[in-house]
Amino acid sequence: MVFLSSTWLILALYTLTTSAASVATIPQSAWTQLNSTVGGRLVRGIPYARPCFARVGPGVSGSKNGAACAVVQADYVNNLDLTAQFGTYINTQWETCQSTNEKCLLDYKNSTNPVPMEGVCSQGSIPDYGINVVNPSDVTAGFQFSKKWGIPVVVKNTGHDYKGHSGGPGTLAIWVGNIKGITHNPVFIPTGCPKSTTPKNGVTFGAGVVYNDLVNFADANKLTIPAGGDVSVGPAGGYPQGGGHGMLSNVFGLAADRVLEMEVVTPRGDHLIANECQNTDLFWAMRGGGGGTFGVVLKLTSLAFPATQVNAVFGTVDPTVPGNLLKFFQFMTDNALDYAKQGWGYYLYPSLPGIALANTILSPAEAKASMAPLMNLLMHNMTGSTWEMTLEPNYKTYYPKYVTRVPVPNGFAMTTASRLIPVSVFESASQRAQLAQAMTSIKDEAPVAIAFGVAPFYHGNNHDTSVSPAWYDSLWHLAVADTWNYDADTKDLTEIYSNLSTAIDPFRKLAPNSGAYLNEADVYEPDWQQSFWGENYPRLLSIKNKYDPDHLLDCWQCVGWLGPKDDRYKCYIHIEGY
Template sequence: MPACVWNSLNATVGGRLRNATPYAKSCFSGSFDEGECAGLIDEYLDPARRSDHFGAYINAEWETCQATAEECALRWMGATARDGQCRQGAVPSYYIDVSDHTDVAAAFEFSRRTGVLVVIKNTGHDYMGRSSGPGALGIWTHHLKSMSYDKTFVPQGCEATMNPVPAVTFGSGAQFSDLLAFANENNLTIPGGSDATVGVGGGYLQGGGHSPLSNIFGLAVDRVLEYEVAVPTGDFLVANECQNPDLFFALRGGGGGTFGVVMQVTTRALPRAELVTVSASFKPTTSIERFLEFVIPYSVGWAKDGWSGYIYTAGIFHLSKLDTTEVDALAYMAPLKTFLLEELYIELQVSTSHSYGDFHEKYLHLSSVGLPKCIPVFPASRLIPAETFSDSPKELLKTLMQLINALPASFIFANAPYVFPGDGKTSVTGAWRRSIWDVTFGQVWDYSASPAEQEKAYRNLSRSMDPLRAITPGGGAYGNEADVYEPDWERSFWGENYEELVRVKRKYDPEHLLDCWRCVDWKGASDPRYHCYF
């Protein structure tokens, strides 16, 4: 593309077009900068630093072109400078540091006119590579961080049909750390995931968004009241129950990078919550198999009673509930307390958190939560329906243990919104409401793994999930943490909602300017833009 074409785009967006450089470039011999490299090495595994750099991804495998081994990565176990050439990999060539919707409209028009691909990036928490793309123009929403609280919010156009509710409106680049602080300052509850560096309004929210308390407060999309979104037709739209309700439906679970660029979100602000949590820390010698054998028969009952939490198979277990006391919680969990003490020699702890921020600090911020960050890692997930716990408990235990023993990372999110019905107007798969657990497994590698070794790892992880899929016929998968090669992905991610999502996609993006790996109505793996995938 001639330089004058890019210069023209730069002028249109007020000088906010940037060259995109790979994160580790300063540590390569061809472009070595001693001072910059030293700082980068010190903070190579820091997701907060990475989220501030367009060329960095929290899921670092998507900085690289995996199929061709083009990359600019450091060894993550003891990062050091490297000889050789830093290559662009899958990092887009240019990006626009978006300040308002006119920048997005300019990007779409540029793509329409030149054929240059566009991708949307927030903070780079993306396990499927949807926010990267070789040769692409990136639309970077990271600096959209406005935030306000309205005690009497009514969605635009709904004045005659809806009562005012407390709500928080924030730019799509606002991160959980921002929302946690804001909620604490205003005595509110805004549940989120474990990683405080996630950009809330991006793929996290648009893909559904679970938290440790999803069985109490629902998924993130359950609480959304309104989006302001720039769509590929060039329009800047409000999407809520009263305006563009089909787009509102699609953005409430249909996935990021697909229907448009969300500029601003308004979500219901819940009052300060007091949570009682029971927890236990596992020892290196703890038998996870024996623990799960005990827990599986109780899990549906716990979910029905409103408990929600996480099981980190290499760390801790915690379940939380509203409207109870520490005494009542320990009485209710007496069988678990006895089992842990007498068979696993572990004490069941109980504590009260006086706000969600307090809870996050105790159980999420300081613990090794979720899949590894800032290194090459890819997951596969499965929603486990309630029926599996009653119909196939032995098969469930056996299958889970096979995966736990075979893979380096495993997590059981005992937080599916089983007792939170929602409003029936979100586009996530209905399996979320039928399930008790969302289980996630992960594989990792170092930068030196060959393309053949990486492809083998992907395929082996995908195949290893087949027995779990077989015993959970009513389940699905969480698209934000899914197998890159998930079979029957349309049904797994969106279930009965898929056909309607395709219709919405074609309405608001008729020229298909947005496309991403296994997103709604994607062009397919044979499209040249996916040459970095296996």
């Protein structure tokens, strides 16, 4: 990273209607003063691949450096390395200006390919500046600067961000990635609650902690803290603030369900503790209302569970054998409700095709009996299928063997669209048949598809969060995705976004009154307020206006969104209707 030093220019991009100031119009003395206010921790946003480029666009800092380039090339798709950097995003389209095709990317399939490095390295959508936060006053300084100078402010953590919420051209980022530390309190009582409050098994961690840190900590302390699909995700960031699902969510609930307390700095400048006993409206909103919207989380305390064994399964299906796929998906849709009742969570991969399952509440004998029909189907009624079932001694050993066997894409562009599939679909024979057929066909419509059997059905409905009620009425979160490389242009991207939205339409039609998971949704999700939050949206908007009256925090399709014509969104592909 490069700290503030001298004057600079930003990339000149076309201007849409906006009241925000251009970064270039803010005097150098103001940046110098901000740098002093935050203890010299104002950093420049430098594209990750910058050391590999001889030519750069206006406003790009850094220099060409062969040794540094070699490091970038070696780690270009390394998730833990990427999430530790300020100027990186796990899915690289959010480092670029998609509407103008300005970027600074390598070939993720061959990072030493010289062709992309012969181009111009542009700033794209990487924030021009960021505050490397270590204390609450740093966040307050960022908000005050934003309000005074009109520069858009964003919240940046690990860069796991499918919708571009944590970046944008000409923005100032509040970067919380270096707030570390993990502590365990087996008798945690939320701050300000009566001493008579029933204590809970709590683990408190800084905003910059990633699940890799937390899973290791939990194992060392004989705990289970369920994670999502990638250990480089930040468990205090947008993941729990938007909901947060994982293989064990059916039993242990969404990440939002497990939050016990948050330490927050709001755009009003308040440094608050939010829990069930104080600032309860903010506590409700920030457990499901979305990250980068209501305030900046510095620390979070989550419910932890005792260490547990995991009944683990992984099976694959040979898609070249006629009828295999439809037979497999018919079986899964017919048995989904029973599996949810028995405490199974699973990732169902139409594009693999195959399935990974986990269960922490059945005994090994019960788990084998439960899985016997599925094993029989794959091993005795389907040619070319595989089956593996083990009893893992704890969550840490289970996670790399089963969850990350099909890795989350890192270091290249990927966009998603999703739909929550309600229980009612699985209760209807005709709708189950429609779903199985749609699952069989989806691999031809979208390059990547996963049905996450992780809705908190067994855990039960938790009305104390702002997560969409559709989550608690569903069994599956169905997601489709597409990917592309450095050489895709604006026309290609427009087609990809459009096609992906079309690919999810059969599931929207099958579940028209359900919703989508806001963290993994279509960038151009129709009726997004209803889709992401349902009946919770009006209350969320009221809380947004209370804690962020000047709307300093704004992000694409977030609560209180100012709309696509704000200048910070000029790098999005502008599709008709948006």
